[in-house]
Amino acid sequence: MRRVVVIGAGPAGMAAAREAAAHGVEVVLIDAAAKLGGQYHRQDALEPGDRFGSPVAPGSAEAALPEVEHVADATVWAIEPIDGGHRVHLRIGPADGPSRQGRAVEARAIVLATGAYDRALPFPGWDLPGVVTVGAAQALAKGQGVAVGDRVVVGGTGPFLLPAAVSLIRAGARVVEVAEANAAVTGWLTSPRGALAGWSKSGELARYAAALVRRRVPYRSRTAVVEAHGSEVVESVTLARLDARWTPIPGSERRVQADAVAVGFGFTPQSELALATRCRVSDGFVVVDAAQGTTAPGVFAAGELTGIGGADLAAAEGAVAGAAAAKYVGAAVEPPLRAMARVRSGRRFAAALAAAYPVRAGWHDWLRDDTIVCRCEEITKAALFRAVDDRDVGAARSLKLVSGVGLGLCQGRVCGQNAAELAGVDGTGFAKRPIASPVRLAELAEEEPIESPIDAEESGSPLGVEY
Amino acid sequence: MRVRFEGEEIEVEAGQTVAGVLLSKGIRSWRTTRGADRPRGLFCGIGVCFDCLVRVNGVPDVRACQRVVADGDDIRTQTGVELPS
Numbered sequence: 001m002r003r004v005v006v007i008g009a010g011p012a013g014m015a016a017a018r019e020a021a022a023h024g025v026e027v028v029l030i031d032a033a034a035k036l037g038g039q040y041h042r043q044d045a046l047e048p049g050d051r052f053g054s055p056v057a058p059g060s061a062e063a064a065l066p067e068v069e070h071v072a073d074a075t076v077w078a079i080e081p082i083d084g085g086h087r088v089h090l091r092i093g094p095a096d097g098p099s100r101q102g103r104a105v106e107a108r109a110i111v112l113a114t115g116a117y118d119r120a121l122p123f124p125g126w127d128l129p130g131v132v133t134v135g136a137a138q139a140l141a142k143g144q145g146v147a148v149g150d151r152v153v154v155g156g157t158g159p160f161l162l163p164a165a166v167s168l169i170r171a172g173a174r175v176v177e178v179a180e181a182n183a184a185v186t187g188w189l190t191s192p193r194g195a196l197a198g199w200s201k202s203g204e205l206a207r208y209a210a211a212l213v214r215r216r217v218p219y220r221s222r223t224a225v226v227e228a229h230g231s232e233v234v235e236s237v238t239l240a241r242l243d244a245r246w247t248p249i250p251g252s253e254r255r256v257q258a259d260a261v262a263v264g265f266g267f268t269p270q271s272e273l274a275l276a277t278r279c280r281v282s283d284g285f286v287v288v289d290a291a292q293g294t295t296a297p298g299v300f301a302a303g304e305l306t307g308i309g310g311a312d313l314a315a316a317e318g319a320v321a322g323a324a325a326a327k328y329v330g331a332a333v334e335p336p337l338r339a340m341a342r343v344r345s346g347r348r349f350a351a352a353l354a355a356a357y358p359v360r361a362g363w364h365d366w367l368r369d370d371t372i373v374c375r376c377e378e379i380t381k382a383a384l385f386r387a388v389d390d391r392d393v394g395a396a397r398s399l400k401l402v403s404g405v406g407l408g409l410c411q412g413r414v415c416g417q418n419a420a421e422l423a424g425v426d427g428t429g430f431a432k433r434p435i436a437s438p439v440r441l442a443e444l445a446e447e448e449p450i451e452s453p454i455d456a457e458e459s460g461s462p463l464g465v466e467y
Numbered sequence: 468m469r470v471r472f473e474g475e476e477i478e479v480e481a482g483q484t485v486a487g488v489l490l491s492k493g494i495r496s497w498r499t500t501r502g503a504d505r506p507r508g509l510f511c512g513i514g515v516c517f518d519c520l521v522r523v524n525g526v527p528d529v530r531a532c533q534r535v536v537a538d539g540d541d542i543r544t545q546t547g548v549e550l551p552s
């Protein structure tokens with residue numbers, strides 16, 4: 001069976017599916033959402049139909065992804081190795097519903113394209129309703145047409161603050177201010193000699209910046225939201241100027257009325273499925289070769305899972321991964337040299353971007369003793385430090401056990417990296433989770449139909465091109 | 468299409484998520500934490516943080532940002548987290 005399973009239907013996964021299908025292999029494209037597109041191409045969920053084609057009629061004339069079976073509303077919660085490939089376990093149906101249907105799909109090659117989620121840094125009051133991530137504000141605005149508040153402060157670092165602010169305005173919110181903790185993003189947008197000159201996203205970002213200027217939305221660099229105030233929901237926030245380390249400059253605090261705050265400090269890759277398939281991960285990102293192959297045989301990875309570089313880079317990586325996966329299952333494939341060239345240039349910009357918008361350690365000073373670090377288990381900074389002082393904590397696993405941080409339902413996705421940084425330990429262990437997405441006990445006990453066991457057909461070789 | 472939130476009827480559209488419905492009605496907080504009884508609502512918006520849990524048709528621990536509403540859904544606030552169940 002020449003089958004490739006692609007997990008995640010964002011720019012990376014869609015490109016991988018399209019490319020693999022173009023080489024005549026059977027493709028199963030799985031995504032938790034109802035529609036194709038992932039984060040960047042998130043569609044309005046209230047509009048009927050799917051802009052990327054009719055997913056239920058693979059191969060039909062209007063389908064943009066021919067010969068691809070799109071399994072929507074499907075969460076992959078585990079992947080297990082089997083002889084000659086992997087078995088992918090999914091639950092299909094209403095999110096977190098007990099009546100979801102189980103299914104298991106086997107394939108010799110899988111492409112992981114699970115994307116990333118916003119990194120949020122803690123500050124006093126960050127657990128109040130009304131404080132959300134910029135990605136949440138963006139997803140709600142684009143997908144649901146709803147603004148997360150009426151008067152919203154957007155804060156954090158990196159170019160992604162700009163499209164999120166513009167989406168909020170389009171959804172009807174007043175954006176009170178955009179606070180960039182590093183130097184202004186708009187600076188390098190207008191610099192033709194800057195490290196990011198020629199980056200495919202520059203034009204798009206310049207348009208967002210211009211839209212904010214037109215609306216007279218103040219955009220301040222070296223500034224952050226350092227506290228949210230309110231009893232039941234956010235009522236106001238304190239913004240402060242930051243020094244080069246991100247320590248708030250005393251006396252620079254300003255109180256601003258707002259009923260919502262959207263914060264984002266870059267992205268964290270959604271790496272649990274990669275770890276489950278034993279791919280090597282470095283600094284949180286999945287390590288891949290020039291053909292997007294991971295260190296696990298038959299497992300390819302593409303998109304933000306392998307590094308943060310925007311939708312174009314994700315799509316280019318997806319195309320390479322799709323071709324490589326098709327070749328791996330035995331299709332005749334020429335090396336996709338153009339996509340590989342786009343990947344290389346995209347990665348250069350991604351590296352420049354990461355260098356320009358780092359997270360700096362001064363954020364530790366935003367916290368007070370009673371500031372929550374782990375939102376699920378409600379563990380404060382003081383409690384975390386007490387646990388670390390009491391025992392000798394050398395790694396994320398023991399940090400989890402002694403402090404309780406990361407033991408809640410999010411399994412450390414939100415707090416893991418922050419807690420590890422505060423405690424001074426390596427945080428990779430936080431991403432190791434036995435189950436990628438929670439399933440109910442009754443669901444675990446259920447039998448699921450397994451499709452097309454892998455036959456012992458000739459085994460393809462990976463796309464071994466050098467550059 | 469209609470759903471109920473804490474017993475009150477709300478008119479909804481196909482494709483809306485529970486979080487989308489509640490936020491569009493100005494409802495920001497719909498869960499309290501087990502420890503300090505603190506209010507919670509939407510946070511990550513994409514199914515990662517588990518802050519936004521609600522009870523739908525009697526079943527707890529449903530992520531409001533991920534669950535698409537169905538006609539007649541009975542949506543309720545919840546305290547803490549009940550998984551595993």
Ligand SMILES: Cc1cc2nc3c(=O)[nH]c(=O)nc-3n(C[C@H](O)[C@H](O)[C@H](O)COP(=O)(O)OP(=O)(O)OC[C@H]3O[C@@H](n4cnc5c(N)ncnc54)[C@H](O)[C@@H]3O)c2cc1C
Binds near residue numbers: 011012030267270513
């Ligand atoms: C909330 C959010 C909003 C964003 N909005 C924008 C934007 O408007 N503009 C912009 O330039 N950049 C945006 N970004 C940055 C964006 O991540 C990238 O530019 C781009 O979408 C990355 O593409 P990708 O294919 O790697 O991953 P994504 O687009 O993130 O796609 C990953 C897909 O994998 C699916 N998935 C993950 N795990 C599983 C699983 N276990 N089972 C089933 N499906 C799974 C998800 O449902 C998702 O659809 C956003 C990021 C986030 C987190």
Ligand code: FES
Binds near residue numbers: 509517
């Ligand atoms: S808001 Fe994070 S899971 Fe719903």
